[in-house]
Amino acid sequence: MFVPYWRQNSAASAVLIPGWYRIGYELTQRLIPGLEKEIRTLHKLVGNAVIDGRYLVVGTGEMQLMMAAYSTVSMEAEGLPVNVVIPPPYYDAYERQVKTIKPGTVTWGMPSLTLQNTENWIPLEVVISPNNPDGSIRTGALKHPRTRTVYDHAYYWPHYTPITGPLDDDLMLFTLSKTTGHAGSRIGWAIIKDHEVYQKMQLFVVLNSVGVSHEAQLRAAQLLRSAREGYQKAKNVGLDGVPTDYAAQQLLFHFAHTKLRSRWDRMNQLFQASNRFLIAQDRDPKYCNFFKEIVRPGPAFAWIHCQREEDKSCLEIFKEAGIVARGGARASKASRPTKIVTSKDAHSSDCWQKAWPLNKAQIVKDI
Numbered sequence: 001m002f003v004p005y006w007r008q009n010s011a012a013s014a015v016l017i018p019g020w021y022r023i024g025y026e027l028t029q030r031l032i033p034g035l036e037k038e039i040r041t042l043h044k045l046v047g048n049a050v051i052d053g054r055y056l057v058v059g060t061g062e063m064q065l066m067m068a069a070y071s072t073v074s075m076e077a078e079g080l081p082v083n084v085v086i087p088p089p090y091y092d093a094y095e096r097q098v099k100t101i102k103p104g105t106v107t108w109g110m111p112s113l114t115l116q117n118t119e120n121w122i123p124l125e126v127v128i129s130p131n132n133p134d135g136s137i138r139t140g141a142l143k144h145p146r147t148r149t150v151y152d153h154a155y156y157w158p159h160y161t162p163i164t165g166p167l168d169d170d171l172m173l174f175t176l177s178k179t180t181g182h183a184g185s186r187i188g189w190a191i192i193k194d195h196e197v198y199q200k201m202q203l204f205v206v207l208n209s210v211g212v213s214h215e216a217q218l219r220a221a222q223l224l225r226s227a228r229e230g231y232q233k234a235k236n237v238g239l240d241g242v243p244t245d246y247a248a249q250q251l252l253f254h255f256a257h258t259k260l261r262s263r264w265d266r267m268n269q270l271f272q273a274s275n276r277f278l279i280a281q282d283r284d285p286k287y288c289n290f291f292k293e294i295v296r297p298g299p300a301f302a303w304i305h306c307q308r309e310e311d312k313s314c315l316e317i318f319k320e321a322g323i324v325a326r327g328g329a330r331a332s333k334a335s336r337p338t339k340i341v342t343s344k345d346a347h348s349s350d351c352w353q354k355a356w357p358l359n360k361a362q363i364v365k366d367i
């Protein structure tokens with residue numbers, strides 16, 4: 001989805017790293033200053049998270065930071081079992097992660113009924129908001145007094161959902177994968193209120209992978225910097241004065257929002273003509289503080305119900321029609337709903353080659 005935007009902004013987003021640059025372990029131990037500055041500035045520009053006075057931990061994607069969160073809660077649990085709970089439908093990679101890696105005292109799912117009403121366990125609720133796969137805006141569901149919560153706000157960016165205010169949860173995760181599209185750079189960050197939690201999360205990242213690759217951090221900093229500079233340029237002339245087609249081509253969030261909106265419009269037309277398939281998603285419009293207008297959410301996935309009893313597998317039906325989807329069973333235990341990825345182009349694998357050669361490459365000077 002993002003490739004045409006980055007192709008148009010090839011030079012501004014490029015990084016050239018000479019062989020002598022940052023060879024050793026030293027700076028991998030923490031978030032590099034250039035990236036920290038860009039993350040903080042971007043959240044302020046977008047207004048989606050409170051960032052002043054908060055600690056930041058960078059990780060190899062949100063997947064690693066989620067491991068750090070399990071480990072942190074497990075360290076503080078003093079031997080008590082920690083149970084990760086996410087109401088369905090949910091992003092199934094977290095279930096596979098816990099069940100396969102079995103971190104610390106952490107296990108997947110609600111404990112037995114006898115334990116549920118006692119103080120002898122720690123619920124760790126993962127609130128994914130907007131949710132993958134159905135795009136819903138979520139708040140915590142568990143009422144247990146010892147509940148610890150990790151908020152995965154990967155999709156709380158203006159292209160996917162209206163920004164209704166800055167979030168201020170204790171432990172929030174974001175990822176470059178959904179902000180700029182660069183999932184392969186494996187950069188995520190945690191915004192944390194509590195200093196001890198910050199220290200434990202950081203310790204996990206250092207012991208797990210001796211921090212995060214310099215190259216990935218430098219690239220992420222340059223990508224965010226170029227997106228931010230695009231907005232600064234537009235602000236200088238007054239965002240209102242920027243022609244709509246320029247904004248839709250040159251400004252990251254405007255670009256991605258426009259693209260998702262057109263995909264959703266096309267999908268809606270198709271699905272409205274069908275009584276066999278239903279888009280089972282709330283996409284009510286809301287005022288977006290960032291776009292300064294009322295907008296409809298444009299989730300990265302469509303959550304589809306197959307309506308007919310005889311359609312036993314939604315997934316198979318889409319597959320036969322040549323549409324790539326994921327079966328709902330992975331996210332919800334119910335086999336019928338299916339998810340279609342709206343943010344992926346069918347043929348994007350060779351796009352990076354077309355973006356080359358660059359007009360101008362640059363060395364990032366971030367320290």
Ligand code: PMP
Nearest residue numbers: 061062063091132154175177188
């Ligand atoms: N959280 C959610 C809700 C996701 O959908 C994804 C990717 N599909 C991730 C986390 C993974 O993030 P990362 O690439 O930073 O590990």
